[in-house]
Amino acid sequence: MEHGSETHRRQYPIGLAGRAHLVLVAAIALAIALVSAGSPAAVGADSPTFPVAGYFVRASTSDADNTGKLTAIKALGGDTVITFGSRLSPIGLASVPAACVIAAVNCVQSVTGGALLNRVFLYADSSPWGAPAVKCPRDRSITNNNKLFTVLVLPAQGSGCTAADSRYDVVVVSGGTVPEASATGSMARVATAQAVKFFAGMPIPANRADAAYLPDLSYQNTFSQFTDRYLQYQSAVNDVAGLAGFYLSTEMPVSDGPIFDSVLTVYRIQNQAIRRIMPTRSAVVSPYIDARAAAGGRTTPAQAQAAVRNIGLTASGVRLNIAVQDGMGTGKGGAYFGNEVNSMVDNYAAAIVGSGTWGNKYLAPVRDYFLAAAAGAAGTGATLWANMEGMAPATGANPCDSNTRGQTTKARLDRQLQQLGNAPAKVISFMWDSYYTCAGTGVPLAQSIEGGKATPVITDTDFSAATGSVLVTGYNLSGAKVQLRWTTAAGLAQDRTLAAGAYNPLFGQQRGLNPSLQSVTVNVGATSLGSGKFYMVNVTNAWGATNDAFYSKQG
Numbered sequence: 043m044e045h046g047s048e049t050h051r052r053q054y055p056i057g058l059a060g061r062a063h064l065v066l067v068a069a070i071a072l073a074i075a076l077v078s079a080g081s082p083a084a085v086g087a088d089s090p091t092f093p094v095a096g097y098f099v100r101a102s103t104s105d106a107d108n109t110g111k112l113t114a115i116k117a118l119g120g121d122t123v124i125t126f127g128s129r130l131s132p133i134g135l136a137s138v139p140a141a142c143v144i145a146a147v148n149c150v151q152s153v154t155g156g157a158l159l160n161r162v163f164l165y166a167d168s169s170p171w172g173a174p175a176v177k178c179p180r181d182r183s184i185t186n187n188n189k190l191f192t193v194l195v196l197p198a199q200g201s202g203c204t205a206a207d208s209r210y211d212v213v214v215v216s217g218g219t220v221p222e223a224s225a226t227g228s229m230a231r232v233a234t235a236q237a238v239k240f241f242a243g244m245p246i247p248a249n250r251a252d253a254a255y256l257p258d259l260s261y262q263n264t265f266s267q268f269t270d271r272y273l274q275y276q277s278a279v280n281d282v283a284g285l286a287g288f289y290l291s292t293e294m295p296v297s298d299g300p301i302f303d304s305v306l307t308v309y310r311i312q313n314q315a316i317r318r319i320m321p322t323r324s325a326v327v328s329p330y331i332d333a334r335a336a337a338g339g340r341t342t343p344a345q346a347q348a349a350v351r352n353i354g355l356t357a358s359g360v361r362l363n364i365a366v367q368d369g370m371g372t373g374k375g376g377a378y379f380g381n382e383v384n385s386m387v388d389n390y391a392a393a394i395v396g397s398g399t400w401g402n403k404y405l406a407p408v409r410d411y412f413l414a415a416a417a418g419a420a421g422t423g424a425t426l427w428a429n430m431e432g433m434a435p436a437t438g439a440n441p442c443d444s445n446t447r448g449q450t451t452k453a454r455l456d457r458q459l460q461q462l463g464n465a466p467a468k469v470i471s472f473m474w475d476s477y478y479t480c481a482g483t484g485v486p487l488a489q490s491i492e493g494g495k496a497t498p499v500i501t502d503t504d505f506s507a508a509t510g511s512v513l514v515t516g517y518n519l520s521g522a523k524v525q526l527r528w529t530t531a532a533g534l535a536q537d538r539t540l541a542a543g544a545y546n547p548l549f550g551q552q553r554g555l556n557p558s559l560q561s562v563t564v565n566v567g568a569t570s571l572g573s574g575k576f577y578m579v580n581v582t583n584a585w586g587a588t589n590d591a592f593y594s595k596q597g
Contacts (some may be wrong), residue, residue: 078215088520088547090585092485093459094430095199096122096239096470097478101225103218104169105448108232115474116236118488122470123233124326125226125242127291130213130268132261133164142184142191142214149193152210153180155203158209159260160198165245165268169224170217174278175271178203180210190217196267211264213271226280233284241289241326242280244312245272257292257304266311273319287324287361296329296366296415297341298348309356317359323363327353328429328472331369331411333376333404334395343406343414350415354422362424365470366415368408370458371447371477375411376404377454377461379594381576389453393435408461414463428457432487433477442480449482452490452497453590459499460591464515464555496585500593501559503579503589507597510567514579514593519560520545521584528577528597531570540564571597 069100078131097115102108115123120134135150144152150162157180171192172183180195180203192215197205217224226242233240247257247265253334276285290312294305309327316323329349332339341349353364369375371396376387383401386392395403412428419426432455433447434440462469471478478488496518504513505528525539542562546552550559562581571577579593 046398048253049428057497079348084495088560090518091558092119092495093499093517093556094118094120094432094469094471095558096120096124096468097432097474097569098470098472099123099125099229100475101125101168101229102115103223103225103228103230105232107225109214109236110234111474112232114193114488116238118491118562120238122239122241122286122468123229123474124241124289124470125243126128126164127245127289128167129246129248130265131164131166131248132258133162135162137164138162138214138436139164139189139191139216141187141189142193142216143186144182144184149182149184149191150214153182153193153195154210154212157205158207159209159212159262160209163213163261163264163268164210165213165215167215167217167357169226170220170222171215171275172217174545175215175275176272177271185220188219190220191215192217192267194265194271195273199263201263201267211261213264213268224279226276228256230280230282230285233286234282235284238284239286240284241287241324242276242285243289243291245269247308256301257308259304259307259389262307262311265308266315269312269315270319273315277320281320285323288394290310290325290327294329294349295332295339295341296297296346296349296411297339298345298352302349306356308354308550310358313358313360313362316442321359324363325357326363326427328365328367330367330372330374331408332374333369333373333406333408333411335403335405336395337374340405343410346411347414347418350426351422354419354424357422357424363427363468364415364424365427365429365468366412366417366466367429368412368429368431368462369410370454371433371435371450371472373435375399375408376408377457378404378407378577379409380596381594388454389437390434390440390448392438408458409463412462412465426466427468427470430455430462430471432471432473440483442482443476445476445480447477449477449480449487452487455491456499456590457496460501460589460593463501464550464559467554467556469556494587496583496587498581498583498587498589500581500589502578503577503593503595504596505571505577507569507571507596510565510569512564512566512579513561514542514563514581515549515559515561516581516589517558517560517584518583519562519581520547522562523582524562524564525580525582526564526566526577527579528569529572529575531572536566536569537574538566540566573597
């Protein structure tokens with residue numbers, strides 16, 4: 043079974059591939075800056091915005107590379123970046139890197155001399171941990187053949203430095219070459235300089251051999267100790283303002299099935315460790331929607347509500363943000379409205395679920411899952427975010443570098459944003475490298491977004507027929523003219539276009555919602571809505587842009 047962003051991270055190249063990509067990123071940043079400088083502020087309207095505030099990224103060990111990336115992201119309106127963690131993998135002695143030796147002796151055997159070796163693990167990290175991570179008498183920092191290893195010796199049972207039964211687990215942290223910089227440290231440093239929030243990826247347990255979608259907790263005690271040591275290392279070397287918190291990289295669907303209790307255990311372990319060791323930092327998790335009607339792992343909105351509540355209750359006092367993946371990049375979620383149930387799925391979704399109608403191929407639209415998720419998060423102390431997948435299923439006509447997912451379009455992203463509604467307090471996206479930067483069919487997605495940045499997106503409406511008042515919420519609504527089409531109780535088709543009588547750019551802030559949300563109101567006069575009929579809304583804003591996707595709602 044295929045899973046969300048972590049599966050993407052494993053299968054798809056997400057880093058910048060060489061100097062050509064670095065040039066591309068710089069070019070995107072320059073183009074964005076130039077276009078933004080010429081934005082139509084002269085009309086007296088607010089500046090247009092693309093309401094995605096954060097991106098998953100690949101951290102570099104180069105400050106210059108990370109600076110270029112964050113500059114481009116900030117120019118597009120982002121203020122947050124997130125990286126994935128590395129996996130803590132069990133290995134045999136024969137798989138210990140050959141260069142990890144002490145006085146020509148295998149480093150694991152050397153540090154456990156006179157004690158009992160229980161298990162060996164490898165953590166291939168992009169950061170050279172070194173001396174700041176050495177806490178216990180048996181720990182070592184080793185440099186050999188220009189490679190750095192940090193060897194941590196952990197009691198197989200209990201905690202601290204000394205095992206009562208003399209049995210130890212050993213973790214070999216492979217940190218790359220010396221004096222290569224730390225990717226996490228560089229990103230934290232650059233994020234601090236640019237006032238960006240950085241969430242560093244937490245360690246990931248190995249998967250179970252009999253169920254590859256679940257974490258192996260047979261070494262739960264060692265995983266817990268290693269989580270503590272990871273956070274102690276971050277506290278020692280990266281305790282800077284830019285490090286806003288940590289991303290809990292282990293994934294699960296928004297399912298309340300007890301089979302996923304092991305994932306909840308991982309979240310609880312890591313949240314409790316954050317609370318103990320770096321209590322001012324927050325955390326992000328990103329469970330995924332699978333609404334496919336034919337999928338074995340499918341989940342209903344009711345299950346999603348219960349799952350989000352279960353996740354929220356693992357917070358253990360940490361400020362926890364639950365960024366639900368919308369499933370649109372993998373074909374697991376469907377962006378459609380009630381009057382589109384009998385319409386055919388788009389060509390991207392069809393590449394995954396086959397030809398058919400939205401109603402036949404999906405249990406419910408993405409919108410229903412986010413409304414359910416918001417209800418699930420309520421009262422837990424957790425905050426609902428959205429992880430909008432910034433790619434599309436591959437169709438053969440939307441290549442994106444060598445990724446097995448394809449490039450998406452700005453119009454499809456707008457439809458995804460529309461489906462999120464007003465539920466998430468923040469929208470982030472998987473993934474900047476390389477779905478937003480690949481040339482694809484000719485134009486990088488980031489560049490397409492900037493070119494269509496002024497497009498309005500309608501996230502919700504409230505039509506009070508008795509008074510004729512219509513409240514429209516969304517993004518880029520300044521100077522709006524609202525077209526409303528509806529059918530009265532007498533069966534008369536109505537089509538009215540009116541200038542908005544009130545514009546509130548602070549709608550989201552005032553109501554504790556996504557602060558980017560705006561609202562406009564219009565009044566069409568007292569009327570009625572036909573029972574069971576849908577009404578449609580479109581907006582044209584001060585920049586002359588009209589929403590890509592109409593908004594429909596049943597009367």
